[in-house]
Amino acid sequence: MPVRILADSACDLPKDFFEQNHVTLFPLKVQLNKEEYEDVRTIDPKSVYDAIRNGILPKTSQPSPHLFEQVFSQMAENNEDGIYIAFSSELSGTYSSAVMILNQVKEKYPNFNLTIVDTKCASLGFGLVVMEAAKLAANYASKEEILKDVYFRSEHMEHLFTVEDLDYLAKGGRLSKASAFLGGLLNIKPILNMEAGKLVPLEKLRGKKKVMLRLIELMKERGEHLEDQVVGISHSDNEQTALDVQAMIEEAFHPKEVKITSIGSAIGAHTGPGTIAIFFLNRMK
Structure with a gap:
């Protein structure tokens, strides 16, 4: 079984990338005109830019903690090894929230083998790290090999x-x-x-x-x-x-x-x- 790669939507990769490469997506949230959307999944960037041009400033928030808990628990139950490649902790609380949820899940599943990496990257800089990790995972590289590449590219x-x-x-x-x-x-x-x-x-x-x-x-x-x-x-x-x-x-x-x-x-x-x-x-x- 290949190492499972997970990433949040701040990597700015398109929806079909996640689907075609079997990368698990954690969408950040965007609030616009009193509605909440999931980045990549339910809102188009053009609508955000049009709103900004009209004087409306959208707000953003982290992925759902419940989604973290749901995905992590399912992986633990299935004995899946994984690497969650995360948005810079200096720009979002997403990484910290994921680490907190992982620690909670590991109380029930102490052998769960998931590593969360704070890339210190954003947008497609982050995305290039994710792309290479997904390629390595698809070629059945070991978790250690993938992590080495992720840390190097992030740095x-x-x-x-x-x-x-x-x-x-x-x-x-x-x-x-x-x-x-x-x-x-x-x-x-x-x-x-x-x-x-x-x-x-x-x-x-x-x-x-x-x-x-x-x-x-x-x-x-x-x-x-x-x-x-x-x-x-x-x-x-x-x-x-x-x-x-x-x-x-x-x-x-x-x-x-x-x-x-x-x-x-x-x-x-x-x-x-x-x-x-x-x-x-x-x-x-």
């Missing part, structure tokens, strides 16, 4: 991104309001990255074109053997820009593959529309 995954309006991140508590204020001045566009699982402003440039060129420069500075990598691009209702960035990356680095996904409803509720993010490894094995 070395670069997240470089720019947002249209830093206020969305500030309102959601993901970035300081002082940093957000600086972004709105004189067409200043920020470049941010992830450090130890937190969102950190990296640079500020004037104009979209300069930002995109700088993202490519930063890839060159930080990436290693990009020609051997699957590079990720995610966007929030900004597909044409994502395709333009893909062309720039392919011309500069000739990566093995470039994967583009939409930023999901839960992450997008905080980044807002117009976000472009690039993900790659800063070190290869």
